Amino acid sequence: MSLELFRKETREWLDANCPQSMRQPIKKFDDRFWGGRNPKFASEDQKIWFERCLAKNWTVPYWPKEYGGGGLSKEEYKIYKEEMKRLGCRLPLFNFGISMLGPALLKFGNEAQKSHFLTKATRGELWWCQGYSEPGAGSDLANIQTKAEDMGDHYLVNGQKVWTSYADHADWIFCLVRTNAEGRKQSGISFLLIDMNAEGVSTQPIRLISGKSPFCETFFDNVKVPKENLVGVENQGWTIAKYLLTHEREMIGSLGEDGQKVPLHKSAIEYVGTENGKLKDSILRPEVARWSMNDTIFKMTLSRSMDEIKSGQSLGAKSSFFKYYGTELNKEKYELLMSLKGMEGGEWEGENSNDGEIARMFLRTKANSIEGGTSEVQLNIIAKHILGLPSIR
Ligand SMILES: Cc1cc2nc3c(=O)[nH]c(=O)nc-3n(C[C@H](O)[C@H](O)[C@H](O)COP(=O)(O)OP(=O)(O)OC[C@H]3O[C@@H](n4cnc5c(N)ncnc54)[C@H](O)[C@@H]3O)c2cc1C
Structure with missing residues (x-):
């Protein structure tokens, strides 16, 4: 056709x-x-x-x-x-099973894993969450300590994850676990798929400043995980972890790709009105124009980069650029929306503000430049892998 x-x-x-x-x-x-x-x-x-x-x-x-x-x-x-x-x-x-785990399984999973989990993903049959971060492993992700001991036909998993988005809703978790404590820390990590219904898995919600609890602490207490749930090779999960992160960063960076977001200039017109065809607020007018131009250029650059890679492939280190810029742009957008709303922007409850929709989103966007790796970490990756600058260490 x-x-x-x-x-x-x-x-x-x-x-x-x-x-x-x-x-x-x-x-x-x-x-x-x-x-x-x-x-x-x-x-x-x-x-x-x-x-x-x-x-x-x-x-x-x-x-x-x-x-x-x-x-x-x-x-x-x-x-x-x-x-x-x-x-x-x-x-x-x-679902994170589509945007994050899917690409990793397509590249690193065996045929049984692909056929089982990808088919379930396209049918929307499983809700996945991501078990990467731990109390001592965020930016320094390779420091994870959750241990998976080889017990012959299964692994015995013990440890704790943190900031696990929607762990309390999820059916399965894709998890980084330590299978070797010796040598370089990146070389002892494996990538395991764990059923959240397995005995010994529990979650505890964490409340955010926005009043919501979108994520949890996740605990593993002597959890038996069948060996067939290992993706790729034991102790070589770091490569899979990094590949998956490029897809996560692409997803977070291209915020707004999902459905239509109301364009900023339309919200601006709704909130402050126009005079002689121009936005009434002369101080915020150039700010809205500047943001809209940056947003357009960003989307064009993202679209061009997506054209340059093969279907389903990752943007590699470039995903850090889009993660960094896209999330900073989204934060700026909500700063502007709060200014455009004026006093009403701070409203937290009530029909008028749809229960503080803008205020809550404004607070939520602060997490955009933390989740999936902080802005500082993205800048480090851009410096090293895109600009080729020398490392200080
Ligand atoms: C809304 C939200 C959802 C999340 N969902 C999940 C999830 O589902 N699953 C999951 O596993 N994790 C999740 N996370 C965790 C997220 O990946 C971590 O918060 C993030 O990687 C930062 O780690 P940290 O919080 O331990 O901060 P730290 O690593 O302790 O960083 C603290 C500060 O130090 C800076 N810093 C650290 N190292 C460096 C460096 N080398 N150079 C420059 N600056 C540095 C950071 O930029 C940051 O400002 C989520 C986080 C948020 C906010």
């Missing part, structure tokens, strides 16, 4: 099948369908949209067909994304 025809058919299919309410901007947690063993749909439209995409193999359109993906070529997938964006369609399914 020609790309022109593919665009026409995609446009028509999306228009005919995506319910109007699924074309609205994402505003809250359950505006996304996360899947899981006990899936919860926030509305009938969300269910319809997911099921229609599932029937067309378009929950993950760029994955291979044998795992339930749509098998789209890179060019077709680009068109699909453009048409989704044009109509403002939300993703039918959002």
Whole structure:
């Protein structure tokens, strides 16, 4: 099929099948369908949209067909994304099993793991969380201490993870564990998949400044994990960990790719109004214009870089650039929205502010430049791997 025809058919299919309410901007947690063993749909439209995409193999359109993906070529997938964006369609399914674990399994998983877990991912049957950070291992991730002892047919896992997003909702966790305490710390790490229902796994929510508890401490107390849940080679999980992080950073950096966000200038007009075709607030006017230009340039640069890589491949160190700039840009956006809202921006509860939507998002964005690796760490990676600057050590 020609790309022109593919665009026409995609446009028509999306228009005919995506319910109007699924074309609205994402505003809250359950505006996304996360899947899981006990899936919860926030509305009938969300269910319809997911099921229609599932029937067309378009929950993950760029994955291979044998795992339930749509098998789209890179060019077709680009068109699909453009048409989704044009109509403002939300993703039918959002899950770390797709955005983070999936690419790692496609590259490093064995056939049994791919066939089992990727198929479940495209069908939205499992909710995944990420077990990387520990109390003593954040930026210095290779310092993880959660131990997995080889017990013959299984590993015995003991230790603690922290900041595990949605661990209290998740069915499975992809986890970095220490399988060798000797030598270089990067050389004793393995990548394990653990069922959150396994005996000995427990979670404890952590409350954030925004009043929400999106993440948890996760504890492993003598958890038996079958050997078949090891991805790749024992003690060589660091390579997988880093590869997965490039996909996580790409996902975090391209905030706003999922569904249509209300453009900043539209919110600005709504909040302060216009006079003679210009935004009324003459101090914030150039700030909104500057931000909008930077955002456009950022999106164009991201799109160009995605064009340069093969379908499903990672941006490598460049993901740090997009993670750094995209998250700083998102923080700036909410600083501006708070200024544009004036006194009302601080409202925390009530119908008028949709229960403090802007204030809570403003606080939430502060975490954008921490999660998935801090901005300082991204700058270190950019300095070393993109600019080729010498290390101080
Ligand atoms: C909202 C949110 C969700 C998260 N979700 C998850 C999750 O699902 N799973 C998971 O495993 N983790 C998760 N994290 C954890 C996240 O990956 C870590 O917080 C992050 O990597 C930073 O580690 P840390 O908090 O230990 O800070 P630290 O590493 O202690 O850093 C403290 C400060 O020191 C700076 N710093 C440290 N080292 C350097 C250096 N070499 N050069 C320059 N500056 C440095 C940092 O930039 C930072 O400002 C999440 C975090 C947040 C905020």
